[in-house]
Every structure is written in C-alpha cells, then in structure tokens.
Amino acid sequence: MANPAILTVDDDPAVSRAVARDVRRRYGDRYRVVRAESGRAALEALREIKLRGERVALLLADHRMPEMNGIEFLEAAMDLFPAARRVLLTAYADTGAAIDAINLVDLDHYLLKPWNPPEENLYPVLDALLEAWLAAPDPAVGETRVVGHRWSAPSFKTRDFLARNLVPYRWLTTDEPEGRRLLAAAGVGPDDVPLVVTPDGKSLVKPSAAELAQHVGLITSPAADFYDVVIVGAGPAGLGAAVYAASEGLRTVLVEQRATGGQAGQSSRIENYLGFPDGVSGAQLAERARRQSLKFGAELITAREVVELEPAGSARLLRFSDGTSVSSHSVVLATGVSYRKLTAPGLAELTGRGVFYGSAATEAPSCADQEVYIVGGANSAGQAAVYFSRYARRVHLLVRGDGLTHSMSQYLIDQIEDIETIEVHPHTVVAGAAGDTHLRELTLCDSRTGQAHTVETSWLFVFIGAEPRTDWLHPVVTRDPRGFVVTGSDLLVEGRRPAGWSLPRDPYHLESSVPGVFAAGDVRAASMKRVASAVGEGAMAVSLVHRYLEAQ
Structure with missing residues (x-):
C-alpha cells in the first residue's frame, strides 16, 4: 500500500515549491508529497488518490488563490477525505478569514507566511496534526470498479448508491476496452450490467443494495440483538437522534435503507443552517454528523429495510426484509419522505x-x-x-x-x-x-x-411532493390520511387517549400511538420540513426516550 499523501496547493510557483520542499525534507520518507498550483488541480489530484483507494493525511492550502481560494478548496476536499487534517496558509492580513474558516471547514490550524524557520514555525504544527491523524486515519480502501451502460437505470442506481455512501469507485462503460475485459473476466456479456468488481477481485453481477454494501465495506448487520434505542432512518433527524443518544450513553443503532443524509444529503448547498454562514453541502453535513455519531459509539448499519414494527411486552421488535430482527426498549422513527413520482406518460x-x-x-x-x-x-x-x-x-x-x-x-x-x-x-x-x-x-x-x-x-x-415511507407501520402506528405519523396531543380525540394506549399518562410530544415509539423530522405529521427542525426533533426525541426509559 502506498504511503499516505500530504497535499500542498499554492498558486504562487515559488511558494508552492518552497512548502513542498520543506514538507518533503521532513516527511518524505513516510508520506508522499503531492504539489498542485490551483484548487481545481488539487481537487483532481485528490479524486485520483480517492479512486486508487489511497489515503490523505494532511492538506495545506494557500488562502488567496484565483477561481477557488483555500477555504473553498478545503471545503470541497472534505467530501473526499473528511479525516485529513486541514491547514490554511495565510498572510497576516488574512487571519480574520482563517479564523472564520475554523468553523466552516473544521480547520485544524492556520499558518502565517513566511514560516521560516520551519523547525520552529512549520514542523511542530505538522508533527502534532500528523500524530492526530495517525491515531484515527482514513482507512485504506482498494479500488471498486463498476461496469455498465451510460443510460442504464440499474447502472445509475449502483453508482448513486456508492457515491452517496462515500465508497470510491471507478466507472467504466461497456464500450471501453477495460470494461470489456472485466466483463470477459467475469464471464458475462454486455447486457449483464452493472458488473461490480470489488477491491478483493470478487465480481458481482446486478447486485442488490444489500449485497453491494456487504462487499464494499459497509456494515449491514447490528452487532447486538438488543439496544436502548433503534433509530430508523439516517437523515438529519435520525443523525441528530443518534448523536444525542450515543453521547448520553444509550446503546444506539441507526438503521438506514439507502444512504446517510436522506434527501438533505443530496442537497448541493444548504445556506440557512445555523453555524454555516457560507453554506454547507448536504453531503458534508451528513458526513460530519455520521462521524460524530460513530465517535460517541452509535452503530450505523446500511442497506437494511425495516418492514415491520411489533410491540413485544416492554420491548419493541423491528423486523428486516430478510427475516432477521432487532429489539430495543425504544424506537425513533426518522424515515423522512421521498419525492413524489410524476405520472405523465413515458416518465x-x-x-x-x-x-x-x-x-x-x-x-x-x-x-x-x-x-x-x-x-x-x-x-x-x-x-x-x-x-x-x-x-x-x-x-x-x-x-x-x-x-x-x-x-x-x-x-x-x-x-x-x-x-x-x-x-x-x-x-x-x-x-x-x-x-x-x-x-x-x-x-x-x-x-x-x-x-x-x-x-x-x-x-x-x-423535486415535488413529500410522501412518507410508512406503509410498513400499518396498522400498529396511527398515521394521518397522507401517511405521516401522528404524535403527542394530536393523538387525543376529545381528550381520550388512542386505542390500545397502556400507560396512565398522555403521549409525549413526539411519541406515537405506541408507547416508546417516537417520530422525528419530516415523517411526523405537522412537522416543519427543514433540516434544522429535523435535527432539533431528533435531539428532542432522545430527551423523551430518557423520560420513557426512566419511568419503566
């Protein structure tokens, strides 16, 4: 496996050579130093490194670059290598921008130019950052190759699944020589696509999402049979609930059918979310939240479809489409909504x-x-x-x-x-x-x-309509005529609790008609369809889970 990379980018050729020289002098025996002279060129280099399944330990970017400045580059680079440490090179006059970037791109440090002597002003900073990266590096990932037709719906579905789950892959069409060679090696024809060749050389012909996830390093099965809380759906509400539940010591598992982030994860730019004045992509926001939940000990399993909810005494049983199940004291439903299909002819x-x-x-x-x-x-x-x-x-x-x-x-x-x-x-x-x-x-x-x-x-x-994915909850959980989960006081009819309600209290604000089962985010009836409110409801659901568990 190639040494991890340190990438430097500066549009001034003299400065670019100087920083690469100083970095290579100190770290060249352990790291591969990659030098670029524009943000675009640096991103292309990072994409190539990602496709090769290699790692990036450190990014050093000059702030003042034309077309794409250092902050914009580091923000884009986070989508490719979120664990890489980030340093902004600035002039004294740009320190304000550098400070602002600490929140925008999770900046680890900013360095004033010039940094001479490097033994005092450069190496101590980089030593500390590289030591921190080594404690939790980006995992090395081999190359996954996908062979398919340009206009094949199953091929698009496979590529979209890999991209949204941040799995690096190389796309090859059936018209390319290498694509034809892979098809021949797998013993299949051009109609048997998509063909996915995993890093260990295994060939998957027209794989399902679950099969694909198992072979590209995603976790698809819970580690335990019983949890304090199972969260269904890894959009903003589910991720918010997972962060708060795990950080507060609850045994937490987050179940996602498709990809982390939900609809918000596909947004190219979210500019009205608190704390990001210059905006953040949905993918970046979701990836930060995913890493945050894992840091606190939550489990995340992908490509698992929940098809049934069953109250089982004090436990809540969730069954998957493959017949397996997981149980918990409580459940947070955060399945969000899907876009409504157009019905016009030909679509x-x-x-x-x-x-x-x-x-x-x-x-x-x-x-x-x-x-x-x-x-x-x-x-x-x-x-x-x-x-x-x-x-x-x-x-x-x-x-x-x-x-x-x-x-x-x-x-x-x-x-x-x-x-x-x-x-x-x-x-x-x-x-x-x-x-x-x-x-x-x-x-x-x-x-x-x-x-x-x-x-x-x-x-x-x-991008029209909002259809909740809640058919699997029928008839256990009360829903409104459009399929959204009814919660809290909206369940009370003339002051009467819902049928089958077994507790001597009214449902909590986000609690469904089944005690201990909560709804958060877009799937909840009368919710505000915004990322910030979904995250807030996810956090609120966890506080109500605590109240529910303490009363048991």
Missing part, C-alpha cells in the same frame, strides 16, 4: 435514464453545456437549480404555481434571479416524455391554458 420507463428523482449529483458533470429541466418550487429544487447552473448551458425551473415566493426561501430566490442561465417557468407541468435508450424530449403544458409544446433534453430532475 416511468425513462426513470434512471434521463429522468431522476432528487439531485443525482453524480450526473451533474455529464450535463455540461446541455439543457437541464428541474420540476419543483421548494428549496430542494432551488438548490439543485443553482448547482446544475455551474455545468448546464441553461437550467429550466418548472413551477406549477405562479412563482417561487410561496414555497422557496428568499435567499434562494435572490440567488436564482442573479444567475442568468436559470430560467423560471411558472404555470408549467410535465405532460409527457419520450426517448429510446434515454430521455430525448419532454412535453410541457401551461396549467392555465392547457397549451402544450415539446422541448429537446436528456435531463429531467424532479
């Missing part, structure tokens, strides 16, 4: 082949210089429009209503108005889609006049 057949629900950030680079259509008028759609505007020739935001003011935060509306390549189309719905191997055109309809017209595009991203 179902093209899902994953040009029609996507959610941001599908893995597809953004492929949209370069093309026309992209986004359906929705809430914050998630607005964030996606801003994000895709970096790549697309033009982004078309399709809104059923007369504008964005009723459903989108003002800061996003202001951003969209300032981006010339985003065009908002009010009173517009998708009436149909057509294509062969992938989406080729959309039929758009004016919701007032009924007049329709056709546009050519290969990209449609849908």
Whole structure:
C-alpha cells in the first residue's frame, strides 16, 4: 500500500515549491508529497488518490488563490477525505478569514507566511496534526470498479448508491476496452450490467443494495440483538437522534435503507443552517454528523429495510426484509419522505435514464453545456437549480404555481434571479416524455391554458411532493390520511387517549400511538420540513426516550 499523501496547493510557483520542499525534507520518507498550483488541480489530484483507494493525511492550502481560494478548496476536499487534517496558509492580513474558516471547514490550524524557520514555525504544527491523524486515519480502501451502460437505470442506481455512501469507485462503460475485459473476466456479456468488481477481485453481477454494501465495506448487520434505542432512518433527524443518544450513553443503532443524509444529503448547498454562514453541502453535513455519531459509539448499519414494527411486552421488535430482527426498549422513527413520482406518460420507463428523482449529483458533470429541466418550487429544487447552473448551458425551473415566493426561501430566490442561465417557468407541468435508450424530449403544458409544446433534453430532475415511507407501520402506528405519523396531543380525540394506549399518562410530544415509539423530522405529521427542525426533533426525541426509559 502506498504511503499516505500530504497535499500542498499554492498558486504562487515559488511558494508552492518552497512548502513542498520543506514538507518533503521532513516527511518524505513516510508520506508522499503531492504539489498542485490551483484548487481545481488539487481537487483532481485528490479524486485520483480517492479512486486508487489511497489515503490523505494532511492538506495545506494557500488562502488567496484565483477561481477557488483555500477555504473553498478545503471545503470541497472534505467530501473526499473528511479525516485529513486541514491547514490554511495565510498572510497576516488574512487571519480574520482563517479564523472564520475554523468553523466552516473544521480547520485544524492556520499558518502565517513566511514560516521560516520551519523547525520552529512549520514542523511542530505538522508533527502534532500528523500524530492526530495517525491515531484515527482514513482507512485504506482498494479500488471498486463498476461496469455498465451510460443510460442504464440499474447502472445509475449502483453508482448513486456508492457515491452517496462515500465508497470510491471507478466507472467504466461497456464500450471501453477495460470494461470489456472485466466483463470477459467475469464471464458475462454486455447486457449483464452493472458488473461490480470489488477491491478483493470478487465480481458481482446486478447486485442488490444489500449485497453491494456487504462487499464494499459497509456494515449491514447490528452487532447486538438488543439496544436502548433503534433509530430508523439516517437523515438529519435520525443523525441528530443518534448523536444525542450515543453521547448520553444509550446503546444506539441507526438503521438506514439507502444512504446517510436522506434527501438533505443530496442537497448541493444548504445556506440557512445555523453555524454555516457560507453554506454547507448536504453531503458534508451528513458526513460530519455520521462521524460524530460513530465517535460517541452509535452503530450505523446500511442497506437494511425495516418492514415491520411489533410491540413485544416492554420491548419493541423491528423486523428486516430478510427475516432477521432487532429489539430495543425504544424506537425513533426518522424515515423522512421521498419525492413524489410524476405520472405523465413515458416518465416511468425513462426513470434512471434521463429522468431522476432528487439531485443525482453524480450526473451533474455529464450535463455540461446541455439543457437541464428541474420540476419543483421548494428549496430542494432551488438548490439543485443553482448547482446544475455551474455545468448546464441553461437550467429550466418548472413551477406549477405562479412563482417561487410561496414555497422557496428568499435567499434562494435572490440567488436564482442573479444567475442568468436559470430560467423560471411558472404555470408549467410535465405532460409527457419520450426517448429510446434515454430521455430525448419532454412535453410541457401551461396549467392555465392547457397549451402544450415539446422541448429537446436528456435531463429531467424532479423535486415535488413529500410522501412518507410508512406503509410498513400499518396498522400498529396511527398515521394521518397522507401517511405521516401522528404524535403527542394530536393523538387525543376529545381528550381520550388512542386505542390500545397502556400507560396512565398522555403521549409525549413526539411519541406515537405506541408507547416508546417516537417520530422525528419530516415523517411526523405537522412537522416543519427543514433540516434544522429535523435535527432539533431528533435531539428532542432522545430527551423523551430518557423520560420513557426512566419511568419503566
């Protein structure tokens, strides 16, 4: 295995050479020193290192660089190597920016230039940071390779699963020589895709999410049979609950069917979350929360679908789709919501082949210089429009209503108005889609006049509606007509407690119709659909879990 890397980036060639020279002189026998002269080049180098399954111990970035400054680079680098230690190189005049960056990018240290002599001003700082990294390094991960068709829905689903779970992989099409060689080596044809080749050389043909997770290093089974609390769903509410439950000593397991972060994890930029004045990507926020929960001792298991909840005396039993189960004293339901499917003709057949629900950030680079259509008028759609505007020739935001003011935060509306390549189309719905191997055109309809017209595009991203994934709770847990979990005083009808309620008290604020089963975040009826409120409800649910357990 190659030595872990130390990456330095500075747009001044002389400074770049000097810092790389000083770092190599001290650490070159144990670390591979990689030098870049722009933030973009440094990110490309990091992506290559990630794909090779190698590790990065330390990042040193100059603050004042054109196009992408040091803070912006370190923020982007966190998605690739969250455990790498981060240092900002600054001039004396930039110390204010460096201090601000401590919260924005979890900055470990900032160094003033010049740092001579390095024995006094550079090496002691780096020694301490490298020692801290060695105590908890990024694990070395081999290369996972995925072979598939560009417009194959199962291939997209596999790539999206790996990307959202931060599993590094290399994508190869069936048209590439190496892709064909891997198919031949696995003894399968070009129609048997996706083919996933794991770091240990095992070939997986059309793997399920659970099979894929097992072979790429994700944890898929709980370590114990019984816990104080099981949290179902690893979105903001579930992660918030896991951090607080584990930090307070509760035996905690977090169960996620797809990927950490939920819908929020797909957001390209969240700018109204407390403590991040310059915004943070959903993936970064989710990854920080995941690491925080694991640090406190929570377990996180992935690719496990919960299909049944059963009260069993004082215990609560959760059954998985494979027939196994886990029990606990209490449960926090934080399954969030999913985007509502469009029902217009042709869309179902093209899902994953040009029609996507959610941001599908893995597809953004492929949209370069093309026309992209986004359906929705809430914050998630607005964030996606801003994000895709970096790549697309033009982004078309399709809104059923007369504008964005009723459903989108003002800061996003202001951003969209300032981006010339985003065009908002009010009173517009998708009436149909057509294509062969992938989406080729959309039929758009004016919701007032009924007049329709056709546009050519290969990209449609849908961000509408909020459907809770709660069918598996029927008939045990009371839900409202839309499927959201009813909690607290809303369960009381004319002052009467819900049928089957066994305790001599009313349900707690976030408690469902089953004692000891709580709901937090978007899945809860009458909840506020925002990241901050979901995190808050996750934390509140844990305080109510404590009250429930103390009374048992």
